[in-house]
Amino acid sequence: MAETFTFGEMLSARSVIGTTLAELGETHDNLWVLTPDIGATLVEFRDKYPERFVDVGLAEQVCVGIASGLAYDGNIPVVSGMLPFLSMRALEQIRSDICYPNLPVKIIGTHGGLVGNGGSTHYAVEDLALMCALTNMTVTSIGDPLMVGEVLRQSMAMPGPLYIRLAVGKSDKVLYEPGQHDIRIGKGIVARQGTDATIFTHGTVVAQALEAAEELAVEGFNVRVIDMFTLKPIDADLVAQCAEETGGRFVIVEDHLAYGGLASRVADVVADRGLHLTAFERLGIPQVFAGFGEDEQLRDKYGYGLEATKAATRRVIAATA
Amino acid sequence: MGQPTLIAGETRHTVAELEELAFELRSKLLHLCGTYEGAVHIGGDLSVADILTVLYQYGMNVDPTNIANPARDRFVLSKGHAAVCMYIAMAMRGFFSYEGIVETYGQLDSAYGMHPCKVQLPGVECSTGSLGHGLPIAVGMALSARGRGDTHRVFCVLGDGExxxxxxxxxxxxxxxxxxxxxxxxxxxxxxxxxxxxxERVAFEPYPDKWAAFGWNVVMVDGHDMGQLVAAVDALPASDSKRPTVIICETIKGKGVDFMEKNLAWHAGRLGAADLEKAMTALNSTRKKETV
Incomplete structure (x- = not known):
């Protein structure tokens, strides 16, 4: 069982998805799993419940449309695929056929961010901006592989749509001991306590932020890390609390366009609540179509890697009010 | 074999009765188009009026008294811009009051608007409006029925353009x-x-061949010939068969009102009182020709 993994170990989020869906299929006889030809991790569910598994082949639009029809009829469909295609090719189906009637369809997929070395057709870099714009949609981005299972389990009781973003999902660091945090959709996780500044992040970048915070601790800085795995609805209370408790010093790091993702969500809270910040830095993907390279290389190239995170954090801590 | 079962206590309409119901549907459509201040997609409403009449009054197993009846046939109006035709067809079947539609159509907070919304108007099976979305949803509903071992059908009406x-x-x-x-x-x-x-713009033809090439059972009918529509419904394969059926209905946009027929200006429009009278006269004349 996945639950035997502990902090720091590597685990495939995809295998957690496969195992969790197979489990949930047992307790929820109205759970369906659909995929546009991205089915390798769904084999366990497919073999156990072939009558509730639909692989439409390469056809994202009909895949989401079918999920809508299933949900209209009282089922809980999970659509699993690659996010650059699900979030854009099927965007209108997600909006008009899932969000408009507010149906309990889960969209879960991989390749969120500059990951997988597939080139810009295969990087979902604007997906969170698109999904956060949709009425009724709950938007998550998950790094800790065990959390994926927890969020899927919780989502069974959700009345409306849910988007779950993963990176590649083949080998991810376990960030939290099971039971260490109260994981609830809509609530940010204080992954590391600190008072000098807050790094807000999500997805696989959380591991990098924690690493940055540990290294900065050696330099004498006490940096808080927030895993804001739910981007919508954003945990505005936690943002406000961090502004107050960490000197209004914010760094947002994400594997998404720097404008339109978590940084923009946090900035909205700052503006709407009139929070007084000392410094605000956002690190993320600039407006470029990125080329090839390994995940870490691309993060470094575009200025949101480990060193850039540390440098930005030092700057906000040094900033004068 | 293929004839649909009716909800208990109902009798089946004759072709002549269905023709009368279709005439009534068109009259009501024109009345709404003549009184509503905004534009109505009257052209495509009139072309689909016979199809929706045969579905709601003959072909589909529906239950206005229990809209969640699990045994009901499901209906998806993929050409969502014909919503008003569906609302009235449903009203005539007992789902809503026609007066309620006419009095509130298109107004602030009305459940009746240009494209159907299931959330605002329970009884409608599916929110549509963006073209090309209905058939995928229908596939999902049909899979759901199969998954439960239910024998109801899923009907979907599309425009050829979409x-x-x-x-x-x-x-x-x-x-x-x-x-x-x-x-x-x-x-x-x-x-x-x-x-x-x-x-002129899109090479749809050979149209039936396209559906046949996708493995569908293809039926061709005159979409304004109630006898042919009824026969097509009667001949539907059993719902547990393996081949989906498409009934391609040759129709005329604006059917029944001479100045609207095959007239690009009447995709959508508003009639006004004077034109309403002209339109009703035209519609009445078709009724005499066809039924007397």
Whole structure:
């Protein structure tokens, strides 16, 4: 069982998805799993419940449309695929056929961010901006592989749509001991306590932020890390609390366009609540179509890697009010 | 074999009765179009009026007294711009009051508007409006029925123009791949898009061959001939069969009102009192020709 993994170990989020869906299929006889030809991790569910598994082949639009029809009829469909295609090719189906009637369809997929070395057709870099714009949609981005299972389990009781973003999902660091945090959709996780500044992040970048915070601790800085795995609805209370408790010093790091993702969500809270910040830095993907390279290389190239995170954090801590 | 079962206590309409009901539906459509201040998609409403009459009054097993009846047939209006025709057809079947539609259509907070919304108007099965979305949803509903071992059908009405959307053909392939003989699509083949006649801009033909090539059971009818529509419904394969059926209905956009027929200006419009009278006179004259 996945639950035997502990902090720091590597685990495939995809295998957690496969195992969790197979489990949930047992307790929820109205759970369906659909995929546009991205089915390798769904084999366990497919073999156990072939009558509730639909692989439409390469056809994202009909895949989401079918999920809508299933949900209209009282089922809980999970659509699993690659996010650059699900979030854009099927965007209108997600909006008009899932969000408009507010149906309990889960969209879960991989390749969120500059990951997988597939080139810009295969990087979902604007997906969170698109999904956060949709009425009724709950938007998550998950790094800790065990959390994926927890969020899927919780989502069974959700009345409306849910988007779950993963990176590649083949080998991810376990960030939290099971039971260490109260994981609830809509609530940010204080992954590391600190008072000098807050790094807000999500997805696989959380591991990098924690690493940055540990290294900065050696330099004498006490940096808080927030895993804001739910981007919508954003945990505005936690943002406000961090502004107050960490000197209004914010760094947002994400594997998404720097404008339109978590940084923009946090900035909205700052503006709407009139929070007084000392410094605000956002690190993320600039407006470029990125080329090839390994995940870490691309993060470094575009200025949101480990060193850039540390440098930005030092700057906000040094900033004068 | 294929004849649908009716909800208990009902009798089946004759072709002549259905023709009268279709006439009534068109009259009500024109009345709404003549009194509502905004534009109504009257052209495509009139072309699909006979199809919706045969579905709601004959072909579909529906239950206005219990809209969640699990045994009901499901209906998806993929050409969502014909919503008002569906609202009135449903009203005539007992779902809503026609007066309620006429009095509130298109107004602030009305449940009745240009494109149907299930959330605002329970009884409607599915929110539609964006073309090419209905058939994929119908496939999902049909899979759901299969998964539960239910024998009801899923009916979907499309315009021919919207079959230019690629998602329709994704759904056509998915329906066949999943052997969904419980899906019945009606195509309102009125051969007009919004701004041009269909074949002028898009090579739909050989149209039946396209559906046949996707493995569908293809039936061709005159979409204004109630006898042919009834016969097509009667001949539907059993819902547990493996091949989805498409009934391609040759129709005329604006059917029944001479100055609207095959007239690109009447994709959508408003009549006003004077034109309403002209339109009703035209409609009445077709009734005499056809039924006397």
């Amino acid at each position: 079959t230019g959307e690629g998602s329709v053909w994704e759904a056509a392939m998915a329906a066949r791949s999943n052997e969904l003989g419980n899906i019945v699509a009606f195509v309102d083949r009125n051969r007009q898009l919004m701004t041009s006649f269909a074949e």
